[in-house]
Amino acid sequence: MGITEQDWHEEKSRVLDVTNQIQERIEQLTNEVGKIKSDVIDIRKNFWDEVTINIGTTEDIIETHFSIRQQAEILSERERRYRHSAATLKQLTRLVDAPYFGRIDFQEHGEQETEQIYIGITSFRNQDENTFLVYDWRAPIASLYYDHIPGPATFQAPFGEVTGDMSLKRQYVIRNKDIQLMFDSGVTIGDELLMQALSRHSDAQMKSIVATIQREQNRIIRNDQSRMLIVQGAAGSGKTSAALQRVAYLLYKYRKTLQADQMVLFSPNPMFNSYVSTVLPELGEENMQQTTFQEYLEHRLGAEFQVEDPFAQIEYILTAVDTPDYQARINGIQFKASTDFLNMVSTYKEVLEQSGMVFYPVKFENEIIITAEQIKTHFYDFDPSIQLINRIELICEWLLNTLTDFVESQLDTEWVETEIELLDADEYDRAYKKLLRTQKGKDITFDDFEQEKQLLSRMVIQKRLKPLRKWIKQFEFVDVKALYTQLFSDQQLFTRLIGDAALPDDWSIICQQTIARLDEASLAYEDATPFLYLKEIMFGMRTNTAVRHVFIDEAQDYSPFQFAFLKRLFPRAKMTALGDLNQAIYAHMSSLDRLDTMPYLYGPEHSETIRLTRSYRSTREIVEFTRGMIPGGSEIEPFNRHGDKPQVTAVETREALHSGIVAEIEQLSKDGYKSIAIICKTASESADAYAALQKQIQLHLVTKFTPTFDKQTLVIPAYLAKGVEFDAVIIYDGSTNQYHQAHERKLFYTACTRAMHRLQIYTLGEMSPFIRTQPSDTFTYNKLANPS
Numbered sequence: 001m002g003i004t005e006q007d008w009h010e011e012k013s014r015v016l017d018v019t020n021q022i023q024e025r026i027e028q029l030t031n032e033v034g035k036i037k038s039d040v041i042d043i044r045k046n047f048w049d050e051v052t053i054n055i056g057t058t059e060d061i062i063e064t065h066f067s068i069r070q071q072a073e074i075l076s077e078r079e080r081r082y083r084h085s086a087a088t089l090k091q092l093t094r095l096v097d098a099p100y101f102g103r104i105d106f107q108e109h110g111e112q113e114t115e116q117i118y119i120g121i122t123s124f125r126n127q128d129e130n131t132f133l134v135y136d137w138r139a140p141i142a143s144l145y146y147d148h149i150p151g152p153a154t155f156q157a158p159f160g161e162v163t164g165d166m167s168l169k170r171q172y173v174i175r176n177k178d179i180q181l182m183f184d185s186g187v188t189i190g191d192e193l194l195m196q197a198l199s200r201h202s203d204a205q206m207k208s209i210v211a212t213i214q215r216e217q218n219r220i221i222r223n224d225q226s227r228m229l230i231v232q233g234a235a236g237s238g239k240t241s242a243a244l245q246r247v248a249y250l251l252y253k254y255r256k257t258l259q260a261d262q263m264v265l266f267s268p269n270p271m272f273n274s275y276v277s278t279v280l281p282e283l284g285e286e287n288m289q290q291t292t293f294q295e296y297l298e299h300r301l302g303a304e305f306q307v308e309d310p311f312a313q314i315e316y317i318l319t320a321v322d323t324p325d326y327q328a329r330i331n332g333i334q335f336k337a338s339t340d341f342l343n344m345v346s347t348y349k350e351v352l353e354q355s356g357m358v359f360y361p362v363k364f365e366n367e368i369i370i371t372a373e374q375i376k377t378h379f380y381d382f383d384p385s386i387q388l389i390n391r392i393e394l395i396c397e398w399l400l401n402t403l404t405d406f407v408e409s410q411l412d413t414e415w416v417e418t419e420i421e422l423l424d425a426d427e428y429d430r431a432y433k434k435l436l437r438t439q440k441g442k443d444i445t446f447d448d449f450e451q452e453k454q455l456l457s458r459m460v461i462q463k464r465l466k467p468l469r470k471w472i473k474q475f476e477f478v479d480v481k482a483l484y485t486q487l488f489s490d491q492q493l494f495t496r497l498i499g500d501a502a503l504p505d506d507w508s509i510i511c512q513q514t515i516a517r518l519d520e521a522s523l524a525y526e527d528a529t530p531f532l533y534l535k536e537i538m539f540g541m542r543t544n545t546a547v548r549h550v551f552i553d554e555a556q557d558y559s560p561f562q563f564a565f566l567k568r569l570f571p572r573a574k575m576t577a578l579g580d581l582n583q584a585i586y587a588h589m590s591s592l593d594r595l596d597t598m599p600y601l602y603g604p605e606h607s608e609t610i611r612l613t614r615s616y617r618s619t620r621e622i623v624e625f626t627r628g629m630i631p632g633g634s635e636i637e638p639f640n641r642h643g644d645k646p647q648v649t650a651v652e653t654r655e656a657l658h659s660g661i662v663a664e665i666e667q668l669s670k671d672g673y674k675s676i677a678i679i680c681k682t683a684s685e686s687a688d689a690y691a692a693l694q695k696q697i698q699l700h701l702v703t704k705f706t707p708t709f710d711k712q713t714l715v716i717p718a719y720l721a722k723g724v725e726f727d728a729v730i731i732y733d734g735s736t737n738q739y740h741q742a743h744e745r746k747l748f749y750t751a752c753t754r755a756m757h758r759l760q761i762y763t764l765g766e767m768s769p770f771i772r773t774q775p776s777d778t779f780t781y782n783k784l785a786n787p788s
C-alpha cells in the first residue's frame with residue numbers, strides 16, 4: 001500500500017513535534033551551558049580564595065593538600081559537564097532542521113508490539129518518557145535500515161543476534177523542519193534518495209552518506225572483526241566515503257576506549273586531506289589524524305636527505321621515457337618495492353651481525369678521536385650472540401666513556417685556554433654558579449687558581465662536546481648510508497642475500513643509479529622506505545602503539561614493502577586498506593596486484609576482502625564509456641543516473657584546442673556546473689595549459705603544493721586528481737601521443753573517472769587507443785575546425 005494522506009499528515013506532525021522538543025532542549029542546554037561556563041570562569045578566578053593554605057604542621061599540610069584537591073575536583077567536574085553539554089548542544093543544533101532520514105517498523109520475535117525506529121545522525125530522547133525519538137545511525141538496530149528490505153530481518157545487538165520482522169521501511173528528505181520527500185522502499189536503500197544525493201553538484205568538500213549507505217558499504221563500515229580489511233572497489237564506488245563513515249562508527253561504538261587521535265588516515269596528497277576533512281565534523285565527530293606517507297618519510301629522513309616525493313617519481317615515469325636508462329630505473333622501482341627486497345634487507349641485518357658494519361669515525365673539530373676501524377673492531381669483539389641493536393648501544397656507551405677520557409686530555413690545551421680567556425664576566429659568573437649547583441657539597445672556591453682553571457676548562461670542553469655526545473646518543477656513528485650503498489656496490493653480498501629470488505634486469509645500471517643518487521644525499525622515492533626500514537631494523541623499530549586503526553586510502557599506490565613497513569609501524573592497529581587496482585598509476589608493483597599477499601600480512605584468518613562493484617560518482621553514460629578501458633570493467637555496475645554521453649572532440653592545432661576548451665568551459669558554466677577540471681597528463685603539461693588558457697579565462701593551477709581546492713575551474717595533473725571529483729572533466733589532450741602505453745591506461749582511466757556529470761575529451765591529433773577501442777555508441781565524436 002502506498003503512502004496515504006493520513007500518513008503524510010501524521011509524519012509531518014511528528015517532525016514538528018520532534019523538532020519542537022529538540023528546540024526546547026536546545027534552549028535549556030543553551031542556558032545550562034552558559035551557566036556552567038560562568039561557573040567554570042568563577043571557580044578558576046577564585047580558585048585560591050576557596051582553599052585554605054596552611055603549612056604550619058604536618059596536619060596543616062595534609063589539610064591544605066585535600067583542600068586544593070577538592071577545589072580542583074569541583075573545577076574539573078564542571079569542565080567535564082561543560083564539554084559534554086556543549087557537545088550535545090552542537091549535535092542537537094545539527095539535528096533540529098532535519099531530525100531523521102529513515103524509519104523502520106520492527107517487531108522483534110516474542111514481542112507484542114511493533115516498534116517505530118526513526119534514524120538520524122545522532123540520537124535524541126524524549127526527556128519525560130526517556131524513549132528514543134531518534135536513533136543514531138550507528139546504533140545496532142539501525143543496521144536493519146541499511147541491510148534489509150521489509151520482511152524477516154536480523155541485527156547484531158551487543159548481547160547477540162536479534163530476529164524479527166520488518167514491516168515498513170521509509171525514507172525522508174527533511175529540510176527546515178518540513179518533509180520534502182517521503183517514500184517507502186522495497187530495496188535496501190531506495191534509489192530515489194540515492195538519485196537525489198548523486199544528482200547534486202560536486203563540492204570542494206566531501207559529503208557524508210549516512211542517509212544512503214548501501215548494504216555492501218555497511219559491511220565495511222561495521223566490520224569490527226578483521227585485523228586487516230581490504231576494500232577493492234571500482235572508481236567512485238564509495239571507498240573513501242565508507243572509510244570515513246567507518247571512522248564515525250568506530251568512534252561511536254568504542255566511545256569509551258577510542259579517541260579520534262588514535263586513528264590515522266593515510267591520504268594520497270595534502271589536497272585530499274582538505275577535501276575529506278569536513279565529513280566527520282558534519283557527523284558530530286572529531287577528525288582522525290590525517291597524513292600522507294611522504295610526510296612520514298620526510299619527517300624521518302628529511303634532515304639527512306633530499307627525499308624525492310611520489311609525484312616527482314611519477315612525473316619522471318611519464319616524461320622521461322626516451323631518456324637513457326629509463327627502463328633500468330623502472331626495473332629498480334619494481335624490485336625495491338617487492339617483498340623479495342624486503343626479505344633481502346631483513347637478511348642483511350643478520351649478515352651485519354657477523355661482518356660488514358660501517359661506521360663513521362668520531363671526530364672533534366675535524367680531528368679523528370676514534371677511527372671507524374677502531375669502532376668496527378670493538379663492535380665485532382663483542383660476543384656474536386649479542387643482538388645488533390644491543391651491540392650498537394654498547395658501542396654508544398663505550399664512545400661516551402672515551403669522550404670522558406678525551407676531556408682530560410684536553411685540559412691544558414691551547415684552545416681551551418683561549419676559550420677561557422674569551423669568557424666574558426656574565427659567562428664566567430654563570431659558569432661559576434653552574435659549577436656550584438652541579439658540584440654541590442664539594443669544596444669549591446675560585447680562590448685557588450689551578451682549581452678554577454680546571455673547572456672552567458672542563459666546562460668549556462663539555463660545552464663543545466655537547467653536539468658530539470648527541471650525535472653519539474642518536475647512533476649517528478653508524479653509517480647507514482654506506483650500509484645501504486653496500487647492497488648495491490658489493491656484488492658478492494648481493495648474491496648471498498638474494499637467495500632464490502630473481503635478479504632484476506639491468507641490475508648493474510640500477511646499482512649505478514642508486515649509488516649516484518645517494519652520493520648526492522638524495523633518496524629516490526623507491527629507496528626511501530627500504531632505507532628507513534634498514535635503519536629501523538638495526539636501531540629498533542620506532543613504533544606507534546597508541547594508534548588503534550590505520551586507514552590507507554588509494555591503497556593500490558602502496559608497494560608490498562610499504563605495507564609491511566606500515567604494519568610494523570603500527571603494531572597494535574587494525575588496518576583498513578581501500579583501493580582500486582585499475583587506478584594503480586605508479587611504476588612499482590601495487591600491493592593489490594597480488595591479492596594473496598595482502599591477507600598474508602596479518603594471516604588469512606584475520607583478513608577480509610570486500611569488493612564494491614557499483615559506481616556512484618559518474619552518470620551511467622560515463623561509467624559505460626570508462627569501464628571499457630580496463631580489464632574486468634564489465635563487472636562495474638553503473639548507477640542508473642543519466643546524463644550526456646562523453647564527448648570526444650578532435651582538433652588539429654593547439655590554438656584550436658585552447659579556443660575549444662575556453663568555449664567548452666563557458667558552456668559548462670552556463671549549464672550550471674561549478675567545479676570544472678581540465679585534467680592534464682603531467683605537471684609540465686598542466687603548467688603549459690594553464691599559461692595558455694589563463695589569458696582567456698579565469699582558472700587556477702593545482703600543483704603538488706596546493707593545500708586545498710575550491711569550487712572553480714582548475715587545471716590539474718591526473719595523478720593529483722586522485723580521490724577527488726568534479727562536476728565536469730575536460731581531458732586536455734586525450735590523443736594517442738599522450739596516452740598509448742600500457743602504463744598510461746590506468747592514468748587515463750583515473751582522469752576520466754573523476755567526472756560526475758560531464759566528460760569532454762579533447763584530442764590534439766589522433767585519439768588515444770583507450771578511446772578508439774570503446775564501442776562507438778558509448779561516446780559522441782566531433783571535429784573542431786581550426787579557428788580562422
Ligand SMILES: Nc1ncnc2c1ncn2[C@@H]1O[C@H](COP(=O)(O)OP(=O)(O)OP(=O)(O)O)[C@@H](O)[C@H]1O
Binds near residue numbers: 724
Ligand atoms: N551510498 C552512497 N550514497 C550517496 N553517495 C554516495 C554513496 N556512495 C558513494 N557516494 C558518492 O559517490 C562519490 C564517490 O565516492 P568516493 O569518493 O567515496 O568513491 P571512491 O571509491 O573512493 O572513488 P575513487 O576510487 O574513484 O577515488 C562521492 O560523491 C560519494 O559521495
